[in-house]
Amino acid sequence: MAKEKNGPIALQDLLGLPEGRRRWGELLLGLGPGEENRFRRLALTLCKVQARHVTPLERLLRAQGGDPRDWREIPPLPQELFKRASLFAHEPRTPQRVFETSGTTARERGRHSLLEVDLYRVVSTEGARRAGVPWEAVELHFLVASPEEAPRSSLSAMFGFWAEANPRPSHFWIRQGLLDETGLRAALARAVRENRPVGLCGTAFAFVPLLDCERGAPLPLPRGSFLLETGGFKGRTREISKRDFYHALETTFGIPTSQIWSEYGMTELSSQAYAQGVEGTHRTPPWTRVRVLDPLTGLESPIGARGLAAWIDLANIDSVLGIQTQDEAIATGDGFRLLGRSRAAPLRGCSLTVEDLRSQ
Template identity: 35%
Template sequence: MENIFDIQTDQDFLTASLKIFSYQYENVEIYRRFVDYLNINPGEVNCLTKIPFLPIEMFKNHRILDKNVTADRFFQSSGTTQMNLSKHFIADENIYEESIYKSFEQFIGKPEDFIFLGLLPSYLEKQNSSLIYMVDYLMKKSAKSENGYFLYNHSDLFKLLNQLKDKKVILFGVSFALLDFLDFCDSSSKTLKFSDTLTIIETGGMKGRKEEMTKDELLAILQEGFKTDKIYSEYSMTELLSQAYSLGKNEYQCPNWMRIMVRNAEDPFNYEKEGRTGAINIIDLANIHSCSFIATQDLGKIVGDRFQVLGRIDHSDIRGCSLLVS
C-alpha cells in the first residue's frame, strides 16, 4: 500500500481511502461486522460518501485492531476511573510520529525551531494520553533544554515565559488550564508582556472543569488575556493518529492524509452541504491498523477548504447510529 504521507491530490486521497477501506473490511473484525450489519456490499463502495463510518463509541467496548498486527501500547481517553473509556491500540508508533511531525511542520514549522511548554494538567495526571505522547515527541525533536510541563505551578510558568520572551516558544495548553493561568495572572496583578514569538496552541478539553462556552468565546478570552490576535488550536482525539490545526480562527485545516465530512446529525448516511452544520465524520488514513473512518459526536461545518468545530451532539438527539453501538 502506498505511503499515505505522499498524498497530494483529491484523486490520490480517494484511491488511498478505497484501498484502506477494503483492507480494513477484510482485516479489522469489528469494522467488517459493522459494515455487514448495515448490509453494505464492500464491492460497491466506490466514493467517499459510500464508505461506512464507525461510531466513535465503538472504541469504548471493542478492541479495534488489524488481525495481522499486535499492539501492546494503547491510548486512552480522559475521564474518571468510573467511566468506560475509549482505547485506541497502536501497532506502529512510527506512523503516529511521522503524522505528528509532518502535520506540525506543514502548519506551524519545524519542531527543531521551537521551545515547547505544556500546560496540560488533566492529561499529565492520566496514563496513556495520545496528547502527551505528541508533545513529548515534539519536545524530543526540539531537544531544547527549556522544554517542560506545568501542572498548577502558574508562577513558575509566568517567570519562564518572560525569560523566554525573545525565543520562539510553543505553549500547548488545555482550555481550562489556559483560563486558570490567565486568572492567576489577573489575581496576582502580573502583567503579561509576551512577544510575538510566543504561540499559544489550545487543545480543547473543558470537560466540566469550567462553564461551557463556544470556541469563539474561548478564543476571544484567550486573545485578550495573552494580548495576541491569534490563538492557534489543535484538533485531534484518542481515536486518531492525525491532527488538524487552526491558525488563529476557529477554522481548521487537515493534512493531506486526513479529511473531514459533515453528516446529517439525524441521518448518518446523508451529508450536509458546505456551510451547513452537522456531525463530523473523520477520515484518518494514518489509522491504517485500526479504523480510518470514524463518526464522531462533534458538531461542525465545512468552510471552503477548512472546517469549524461548533460543539458536541446532545445525546438525546442522536439518531441512526445508537442502535449499532454494542
C-alpha cells in the same frame, strides 16, 4: 493493494511489519492536496484490509451492502465503540501502546491500541508542520503532563514528539496532575527578559489559571511567540465562550488572535486538524478527509449547514480509518468550523447500533 510504482504491498507488510508501515507512511506524506484518485485507492484498500480483522467494520460493510467503491461510501464507526469493543487490527499480537480517553471510570474510557507509534509520530509532527504551526521555531512549553508521566495520553505523546524534534528546550508543566504555575510563570518571565519567543500549548482548561488576574499580572510574550489550545472544557465546572477565551489569551499574553491556534484531534485518531483565530477554519492534512453529516439522515450536509464531523484518517492503520464523532461542525469550502460537542442523539443512517456492532 497497489504500491503505486513498486508492486503490491502484502497484507502483513501493510499492517504489521516495519518496512510496510514505513512505506505506507511515505505514501501518505507523498499525497498532495486534491489528489482524490490516489486518496480513494489508499482508503478503499485500507478499508478492505481492516474489515478482515475488525469485526464491527466488517458487519457495518455487510449491512451497507458490500465493499464501498468510493472513500465517501466507507462507513464511519461510532466513536463510542472504542469504549465498548476492541478495534485492534492485529489480534492476537500485543499493541505497543494503548492510548485512553479521559473519563471518570476505567469503563468509560475509550481505548485506541497501536501496534507501534511510528506512524503516529510521523503524521502528528508533519501534520502540524504542514498546517503552519511554528512549533519548530521556538522554545516549547506544554500545559500537559509529560509522556513519561502520562503514557496513555495521546496528546502528551504528540507533544513529546514535537519536543524530541525541536532543537530548542521544551518543558512539561503539569506534574502529578497539577500545573506548576509558579515554575511556568518564572520560565516565561525569563524568556521575556531574554527576548526568546515561545510556544505555549495545552488544553483550554489548563490555560484558565494563567488568565485569572488575581493570581498574576499579564505577561506579554516576545514577538514570534504563539499559543495553541486543544479544547478541553468538556465536563468542567468553569466554561467560557471561545471568543471570550481568545480575548483573554490575547490580553494576558499580548498575542494577536491570528497567532492563537486551535488543534482538533482525539485519542481515537492519528491525525489532527488545525485552525487559527476565533472564527478560523479547521483544515486537515492530505491523508485525511472530514465530512459533516446530517445527524438525521447520515447524508453529507451542504456548505454552511451544521452536522456531525466524520473522519477518514489513512494514518489509522491499527484500528479503523473511519470514525463518526459527536462533534458538531459547519461545512466550509476548504474545511470545517468546529462548534463543539453535540448534545443531540447519535447519527442515524444505519440500522446497526453500537451494541449490534460490538456483539459477538
